Amino acid sequence: MSDENAGPVPDDPREQLQEKILTDSPRLGPDDTFKFACHPGISCFNKCCGDVNIFLSPYDVLRMKRRLEMTSGEFLDKYTLLPVQKGMKTPVVVLRMKDDDAKTCQFLTGEGCGIYSDRPWPCRMYPLGLAASKDTPDGWRGERFYFLMREEGCQGLCEAKDWTVRQWLEDQGIDEYDEWGEAFKELTLHDFFETGGTLTPDKMHMLFVACYDLDKFREFVFESTLLDRFEVDEDFVEQMRYDEESLLRFAFLWLRFSLFGEETVKVKADVAEAFQGNLDKRKMFGKESATDPAEE
Numbered sequence: 001m002s003d004e005n006a007g008p009v010p011d012d013p014r015e016q017l018q019e020k021i022l023t024d025s026p027r028l029g030p031d032d033t034f035k036f037a038c039h040p041g042i043s044c045f046n047k048c049c050g051d052v053n054i055f056l057s058p059y060d061v062l063r064m065k066r067r068l069e070m071t072s073g074e075f076l077d078k079y080t081l082l083p084v085q086k087g088m089k090t091p092v093v094v095l096r097m098k099d100d101d102a103k104t105c106q107f108l109t110g111e112g113c114g115i116y117s118d119r120p121w122p123c124r125m126y127p128l129g130l131a132a133s134k135d136t137p138d139g140w141r142g143e144r145f146y147f148l149m150r151e152e153g154c155q156g157l158c159e160a161k162d163w164t165v166r167q168w169l170e171d172q173g174i175d176e177y178d179e180w181g182e183a184f185k186e187l188t189l190h191d192f193f194e195t196g197g198t199l200t201p202d203k204m205h206m207l208f209v210a211c212y213d214l215d216k217f218r219e220f221v222f223e224s225t226l227l228d229r230f231e232v233d234e235d236f237v238e239q240m241r242y243d244e245e246s247l248l249r250f251a252f253l254w255l256r257f258s259l260f261g262e263e264t265v266k267v268k269a270d271v272a273e274a275f276q277g278n279l280d281k282r283k284m285f286g287k288e289s290a291t292d293p294a295e296e
């Protein structure tokens with residue numbers, strides 16, 4: 001939890017936002033209530049879909065690029081920005097707004113959001129936000145809480161409709177996004193970073209491609225020797241060819257193995273043996289450093 005004794009303010013914009021929320025916001029639990037309604041008849045309709053920083057998760061990108069029938073590369077080029085900040089530990093992907101004065105969202109139509117059923121997590125959550133402090137070093141789960149975001153000019157907050165937090169999350173289909181969000185956090189909030197680890201530019205790129213550029217990651221899986229070197233269930237391999245959720249699931253497991261050395265994917269016995277042979281040879285020639293078996 002952040003407090004007055006917390007270290008220097010982080011440079012990563014997501015962490016800066018999180019720090020501010022943790023200190024400033026009244027906390028809401030699942031049964032706390034709030035008032036909100038958003039509909040085409042409201043005077044501010046569509047006014048909030050512009051000039052906003054919407055951070056995208058890998059699952060947001062998957063849903064949107066599929067909805068738009070684009071490759072992940074095309075989607076990233078056309079609809080996102082990849083800001084680079086000092087001290088950034090993992091890649092940041094932000095929805096790119098139009099270049100007009102209002103910086104309108106590219107998906108906004110006169111009738112509202114043009115990709116409504118596949119809109120990203122932050123758009124689903126509004127007017128709620130979610131904040132979570134980091135898990136403690138001894139394994140306790142960090143505190144999670146919701147808070148009400150009061151965007152200036154949002155008339156929806158003056159409407160009479162009551163919601164509990166729980167009802168709102170259910171209504172907005174947040175559950176599956178949260179499951180993917182939790183899986184993503186196993187990467188972005190990994191102990192490796194907590195203990196001061198930083199990724200090399202190559203590994204940062206690997207993380208970006210596997211999480212966000214799924215079509216490119218699919219090529220890597222099926223057009224490299226990767227599947228020869230790891231034990232991956234055959235049915236699951238077939239599933240990954242066509243099912244993007246399976247591919248993303250594998251991407252997360254693969255990254256935990258290749259970036260942090262977790263045993264989330266298993267090296268085939270003969271490959272492990274050959275690698276051990278290499279290690280032995282290195283020792284023989286007085287070279288102790290070994291290459292990662294995951295490296296090409």
Ligand code: SF4
Binds near residue numbers: 048115116
């Ligand atoms: S994705 Fe849809 S809901 Fe989100 S800002 Fe754009 S138009 Fe608005």
Ligand code: SF4
Binds near residue numbers: 037038046
């Ligand atoms: S400002 Fe609030 S009420 Fe108005 S369109 Fe946006 S979310 Fe809906």
